[in-house]
Amino acid sequence: MADTAKLPADSFKPMSADDRAALDSEKIAAPSLTFMQDAWRRLKKNKGAWVSLILLALIFLFAFGSAVVSPHDPNQVHPEYANLPSKIPGIGINGFNGTLVQAGQRIDAYKQARATGAHYLMGTDYLGRDLLSRVLYGTRISLIIALVATLFDLTIGVTYGIFSGWKGGRVDTFMQRVIEIILSIPNLVVIVLLILILKPGMLSIIIAIALTSWTNMARLVRAQTLEIKEQEYILAARTLGESSLKIAFKHLLPNLSSVIIINTMFTIPSAIFFEATLSYIGIGISSPQASLGTLLNDGQKNFQFLPYQMWWPALVLCIIMLAFNLLGDGLRDAFDPRTKE
Template structure:
């Protein structure tokens, strides 16, 4: 029997054995998994800034052409290679001044541009409005990326689920198909497809999606192998549920985070690949514009008219950076222990 010690000689003070007056309920509302994900994502300042900046770029690219009625393919060689100009403001780089033969001149006066006519991003070597071409080019690059990414989802997700749930023989066969496709460099596959198909928007999307689904399929397969060992999946198999129902009811909801995160990383990859193909001359055919074709045209006169290449390059970089940072933020939100 323990010896009683006075309060001054003990570290703890005896209060009472009666717990009836202590509230037992848990204070605060409970949160679901996706509410917790949303809370973590909103508190990520870098991801939120990237999200709003990306939304702004997409809105300008898709809504901007309605407010800029200029045809991006209209040529006016008399106004070729005009520098950027914003109204009558005397802002360096946006005042229409150009250095020719060591002298700074007003390019708009020299070309006899009508008063009140100005080009925010200047004009190219054919006198086409670069602002209108960048709007349409950005929209085209985003459309290519989104459609190619959706094709990645439609092919990669079912392929990965089937490979993960199928028998060992079927899984081995499906993985050998992936290894054969991935063993050939993507650029060679795309070039061969573009030779067979007619050059254009559809051909570019098919070419990018032809190999883009492989990463998605491998990630989904790895997650399915992990999930199918859980008790609820084993219980469903014991109750006689088909693999189709197990995939829809149990696997897809638990694969949603992987699918969303990989999708966010697939979009910038597709945008960059389309820009690369257009830059080397096998992408979007002329006179249509994409960010890649605009940079290809701008690099020809980069030493004399750097703005023709810098502006589309900056927009492409912003899309790439914001999308990757947004993907990082979503990964941290869905799996805070991923780091």
């Protein structure tokens, strides 16, 4: 048996304080974060996206809680209180104190209508309906249409894109030609054809958006799937015999989550604007139901003399569109690891 080699005693010496300090300086002090935790940290640093997220949360809260927070029935008619301006108690600023200009003179519209005990924060429309209640109700209708349409966008678009990118070859080519055919048909033509079959309303708008809006999501998901399926961990999973369905849920969807979330943030405002456009031109939500589009349509009729009836729904629509776009930009930066902080 060979002799065991022994190191001399002078080969070892105790560490000095400077040596220990040098080792401590090389330690990683920052806590380890998952991808989602790091994305959330990046999002919170983006002030515009963070403020937009808070605004959207408040809008959703008030819109879907309108049955509780609405001061009046949105469809209740009071002809004697028609076209009253905004009146906020304790505010003496013109435009918010219940006064308006008639024949070159500023008068108290509430006193003239003998509504001294009432106040409407956003005023009333031409039938005396509370504009605040109708804006809350209309915002809820617009958000419901956008969310349901986005649900179809996620289910159809993501599934179609993953299947097309995963299969590749002739199947992918055929599926992309189908998308190109759908993209060649204008959305307005689709909604007009649906109106001929169905009556104007939420159902026809949702079906029209669901039939046409998923193509952009499918193309983005398909492009990312073509790239991801060539990665080593996907090849390893296929080598180990995992099924395509399991690979899709376990590997593809988590890596596609950033693309899906970001595109969804841009799909929702597009659906809201599409619904508002249809309702504004008279082929969307019909009266007496309210949406942001119908409120804009009613307000523009009296815009020259009573501009506030159009300002309020236009302001809400602008805030929703701007907030979703800023939040989408923030999510895009948060989910991109190459973004510099």
